[in-house]
Amino acid sequence: MNAKTKFDWGKLVHWRFFMPIVCLFLVLLVNVIQTPDFFVISINNGVLYGYLIDIINRASELVILAVGMTLVTAASGGQDISVGAVMAVAAGICCQILSGGAVSTNTLMAPMAIAILAALAASVLCGAFNGFLVSVLGIQPMVATLILFTAGRGIAQLVTKGQITYVRVDSYRVMGGYIGACPVPTPVFFAIGVVLVVNLVLNKTALGLYIESVGVNGSASRLVGLNSTHIKFLTYVIMGLLSGVAGIVASSRIYSADANNIGLNLEMDAILAVALGGNNLGGGRFNLMGSVIGAYTIQALTTTLYAMKVSADQLPVYKAIVVIIIVVIQSPVFQKKFRSMRHGKAVTVNAG
Amino acid sequence: MSEADNKQRQVQRMSDSLLLSMRGISKTFPGVRALSNVDFSLRTGEIHALMGENGAGKSTLIKVLTGVYELESGEIRMDGIDHPIVNRSPQEAQANGISTVYQEVNLCPNLTVAENLFIGRQPKKYGFIDWKTINRKSAEILKSLDINVEPGKLLGECSLAIQQMIAIARAVDMQCRVLILDEPTSSLDEEEVEKLFDLMRKLRSEGVGIIFVTHFLDQVYEVCDRITVLRNGELVGEYQTESLPRVQLVAKMLGKEFDDLAEIKSERKNSAIPAEPVIEAEGLTHAGTIKPFNLTINKGEVIGLTGLLGSGRSELVRTIYGADRPTGGTLKVNGKTVNITKPLDAMKNGMAYLPEDRKKDGVISDLSVRENIILALQAKRGMFHLMSRKEMDEAADRFIDLLDIKTPDREKPVGSLSGGNQQKVILGRWLLTNPDYLILDEPTRGIDIGTKTEIQKLVLQMADEGKAITFISSEIDEMLRTCSHIAVLRDGKMVGELTGEELTQAHIMQTIAGNQTGGTGGADA
Numbered sequence: 006m007n008a009k010t011k012f013d014w015g016k017l018v019h020w021r022f023f024m025p026i027v028c029l030f031l032v033l034l035v036n037v038i039q040t041p042d043f044f045v046i047s048i049n050n051g052v053l054y055g056y057l058i059d060i061i062n063r064a065s066e067l068v069i070l071a072v073g074m075t076l077v078t079a080a081s082g083g084q085d086i087s088v089g090a091v092m093a094v095a096a097g098i099c100c101q102i103l104s105g106g107a108v109s110t111n112t113l114m115a116p117m118a119i120a121i122l123a124a125l126a127a128s129v130l131c132g133a134f135n136g137f138l139v140s141v142l143g144i145q146p147m148v149a150t151l152i153l154f155t156a157g158r159g160i161a162q163l164v165t166k167g168q169i170t171y172v173r174v175d176s177y178r179v180m181g182g183y184i185g186a187c188p189v190p191t192p193v194f195f196a197i198g199v200v201l202v203v204n205l206v207l208n209k210t211a212l213g214l215y216i217e218s219v220g221v222n223g224s225a226s227r228l229v230g231l232n233s234t235h236i237k238f239l240t241y242v243i244m245g246l247l248s249g250v251a252g253i254v255a256s257s258r259i260y261s262a263d264a265n266n267i268g269l270n271l272e273m274d275a276i277l278a279v280a281l282g283g284n285n286l287g288g289g290r291f292n293l294m295g296s297v298i299g300a301y302t303i304q305a306l307t308t309t310l311y312a313m314k315v316s317a318d319q320l321p322v323y324k325a326i327v328v329i330i331i332v333v334i335q336s337p338v339f340q341k342k343f344r345s346m347r348h349g350k351a352v353t354v355n356a357g
Numbered sequence: 358m359s360e361a362d363n364k365q366r367q368v369q370r371m372s373d374s375l376l377l378s379m380r381g382i383s384k385t386f387p388g389v390r391a392l393s394n395v396d397f398s399l400r401t402g403e404i405h406a407l408m409g410e411n412g413a414g415k416s417t418l419i420k421v422l423t424g425v426y427e428l429e430s431g432e433i434r435m436d437g438i439d440h441p442i443v444n445r446s447p448q449e450a451q452a453n454g455i456s457t458v459y460q461e462v463n464l465c466p467n468l469t470v471a472e473n474l475f476i477g478r479q480p481k482k483y484g485f486i487d488w489k490t491i492n493r494k495s496a497e498i499l500k501s502l503d504i505n506v507e508p509g510k511l512l513g514e515c516s517l518a519i520q521q522m523i524a525i526a527r528a529v530d531m532q533c534r535v536l537i538l539d540e541p542t543s544s545l546d547e548e549e550v551e552k553l554f555d556l557m558r559k560l561r562s563e564g565v566g567i568i569f570v571t572h573f574l575d576q577v578y579e580v581c582d583r584i585t586v587l588r589n590g591e592l593v594g595e596y597q598t599e600s601l602p603r604v605q606l607v608a609k610m611l612g613k614e615f616d617d618l619a620e621i622k623s624e625r626k627n628s629a630i631p632a633e634p635v636i637e638a639e640g641l642t643h644a645g646t647i648k649p650f651n652l653t654i655n656k657g658e659v660i661g662l663t664g665l666l667g668s669g670r671s672e673l674v675r676t677i678y679g680a681d682r683p684t685g686g687t688l689k690v691n692g693k694t695v696n697i698t699k700p701l702d703a704m705k706n707g708m709a710y711l712p713e714d715r716k717k718d719g720v721i722s723d724l725s726v727r728e729n730i731i732l733a734l735q736a737k738r739g740m741f742h743l744m745s746r747k748e749m750d751e752a753a754d755r756f757i758d759l760l761d762i763k764t765p766d767r768e769k770p771v772g773s774l775s776g777g778n779q780q781k782v783i784l785g786r787w788l789l790t791n792p793d794y795l796i797l798d799e800p801t802r803g804i805d806i807g808t809k810t811e812i813q814k815l816v817l818q819m820a821d822e823g824k825a826i827t828f829i830s831s832e833i834d835e836m837l838r839t840c841s842h843i844a845v846l847r848d849g850k851m852v853g854e855l856t857g858e859e860l861t862q863a864h865i866m867q868t869i870a871g872n873q874t875g876g877t878g879g880a881d882a
Contacts, residue, residue: 211735211743214724218732221723228680228710228718229786230701230736289723 025298064304065192066251071278071300073244080216080240082288083146090157092252092268097164099124100262109171125249132245140237161264170262181258220288376566382431391417399566406577409587423450456528457537466513471495518549635825641686646672650851661840669849678710709787713798722772727753756785777804
């Protein structure tokens with residue numbers, strides 16, 4: 006055989022994005038058979054249209070959350086389950102300021118920048134609260150963030166006085182809709198922006214190395230001069246900020262603040278995205294792009310099921326089945342079997 | 358006592374039947390041959406010391422025997438079982454009559470003595486736990502072994518010695534015939550050790566075979582009938598205790614490299630570095646662990662710290678380094694008073710600290726060799742001054758080369774290297790920061806003798822370059838070879854500083870032991 010054309014499978018299998026991408030393709034593959042028009046992208050009324058666009062658009066909030074969740078997981082070896090609730094808080098504050106305290110408004114009662122900044126400040130505060138509990142008081146992340154998981158939506162309800170606050174102003178709909186004549190939905194830009202900025206920070210500062218170091222061995226990290234408390238705290242603050250961004254985008258999509266439904270169950274999808282991305286939920290080494298691919302995989306799955314006309318209330322069942330399959334494929338035991346299978350094959354080939 | 362002892366030995370010699378025999382045991386870990394073709398036999402009713410330096414293969418042999426590690430090659434036979442046994446788990450080993458009691462007692466401190474004795478095998482009555490029987494049987498067991506403790510007492514409230522004895526009692530009651538005691542005495546005081554020995558002698562007279570792993574030579578000569586010595590994963594030999602003088606035992610443990618090591622010191626150039634203090638500690642203390650101490654360390658000087666386990670050796674250097682925040686006293690670095698509250702402060706003042714527990718405090722196992730090497734320098738520079746990839750690669754390659762770190766490439770996770778190479782990575786990490794003062798806490802523990810010599814040479818070389826060094830080791834001869842000055846600690850207090858003529862094994866042991874000159878090393882030299 007020609008050695009040059011031989012593809013190095015071993016290298017590919019060990020590539021860190023291999024499993025996440027395989028999973029994504031697996032999900033998309035189903036559509037080739039089931040919904041042939043799944044991959045058709047057209048332009049309707051000057052905007053891009055199609056299932057794929059829908060996936061990329063709808064996944065935006067999840068991508069933003071998954072980025073933050075990856076950092077939190079890596080540094081603290083635990084997850085922030087309050088992100089969905091923090092989204093609701095940010096949305097509530099943003100809409101309330103814009104509506105001037107009214108239930109519904111047709112004109113902006115305050116500058117948009119102030120409303121957004123206030124919402125982001127509140128979500129950073131939420132992140133700082135979580136970070137304090139985890140890094141300073143040493144509470145388990147799941148327990149610490151359980152507080153805001155339950156209290157967050159209550160706070161959001163308080164802010165919106167128990168009503169759904171509507172901001173029926175076109176300029177507020179830009180973040181969840183389209184900028185002018187741009188055919189690409191705005192949330193996509195938010196997601197890309199967040200991924201780019203975080204990647205930039207990780208590549209231009211030592212934060213990434215610090216997070217991994219603290220996540221792998223906190224006590225050794227302290228002795229080489231790292232402040233693991235600060236680093237963990239910082240990841241929760243970043244998580245809070247990103248939850249706020251996601252909350253505003255989600256609220257802009259529906260030009261309202263629905264305290265009960267914004268970001269509902271999204272924390273679980275975010276954690277799942279991190280896991281699908283091949284990250285160890287126990288912390289340490291992380292793979293940011295893996296999580297991003299994981300987030301798109303989850304959204305692709307949801308959209309696929311809708312395309313297959315699965316009703317919304319049955320959706321979780323099918324989602325669970327697919328998730329089980331994906332997680333099993335990625336499990337260490339299966340991977341080991343898979344590798345030894347390949348290995349065995351290679352040996353017989355050599356023998357032959 | 359000694360008379361009874363002799364009598365027992367005679368009894369034992371009469372019934373010289375083989376209880377356990379291990380033949381041709383080998384075990385390989387990635388890159389390391391931990392055991393090669395080792396034989397070991399244990400007779401009924403004997404206490405058998407398993408000796409060897411750190412990394413000789415003692416714990417590997419025990420772990421193979423007890424099923425913690427898989428048996429790779431070789432054969433294990435037990436008296437009364439007519440086929441070779443293979444223990445795949447400690448439970449299986451227990452079922453075959455082999456029990457282990459570790460240094461850290463692995464019982465439950467929040468349960469009572471009686472509950473601990475019967476945990477996992479509680480007698481039941483109508484499906485419920487039969488507390489009456491548990492308490493009655495516990496009292497019987499404790500009485501039969503002369504362990505003086507109430508069955509209802511919480512285990513956590515008992516002294517460590519009692520806890521260990523409870524662990525032994527549990528093993529004995531589970532029909533164990535081979536009892537392995539892995540460093541049981543390192544955290545016990547003399548009186549407790551004596552009690553433990555009484556119990557061991559009692560079990561011996563009942564026919565139990567005891568494998569005793571320890572570092573204390575005195576104890577070996579006090580209770581053991583036979584000694585098996587391992588070195589570098591190979592069997593050196595099996596000896597009757599009375600026919601093997603101490604000096605020979607040490608020589609066998611160290612091997613022929615003994616001469617090699619002795620020469621190290623003479624290699625040292627007589628550099629004339631002026632006595633310039635780098636570290637001056639005055640009344641420095643960390644409440645609860647180390648009492649106020651004064652210590653001056655000069656440029657180009659290697660100061661040793663010694664003392665028994667828990668004497669405060671590590672705590673002293675941790676206080677200087679800021680790993681434990683000092684609660685009193687002053688510290689001057691290069692003549693300037695400094696306030697060190699965390700490791701980063703110490704690093705910025707030119708200190709470096711190689712911690713005792715490599716796994717827990719040293720390596721960051723999932724990170725690469727490169728990342729582990731540059732981490733301290735990067736932390737010193739700060740988050741916003743990321744080293745360029747080129748700089749990192751060069752630094753990593755430089756120390757892989759300089760320290761001869763055996764790794765396929767610099768991107769391998771450090772956890773996949775052998776212990777000695779991991780230690781070199783950490784050493785490289787600190788050398789990269791170019792410290793003035795280097796603290797080395799047990800730098801040679803658990804690494805092979807070749808690397809050990811290399812590290813010792815490196816220490817002297819660094820001193821010649823004008824660095825101040827603190828060297829901690831539980832092996833006194835290693836310190837004698839490297840240190841110009843030895844400070845002795847006892848119970849968290851610095852009790853003496855020895856220099857020049859005073860630097861002999863006997864003198865150091867005497868200082869460690871204090872005034873009660875009971876069994877120091879001098880007598881048997």
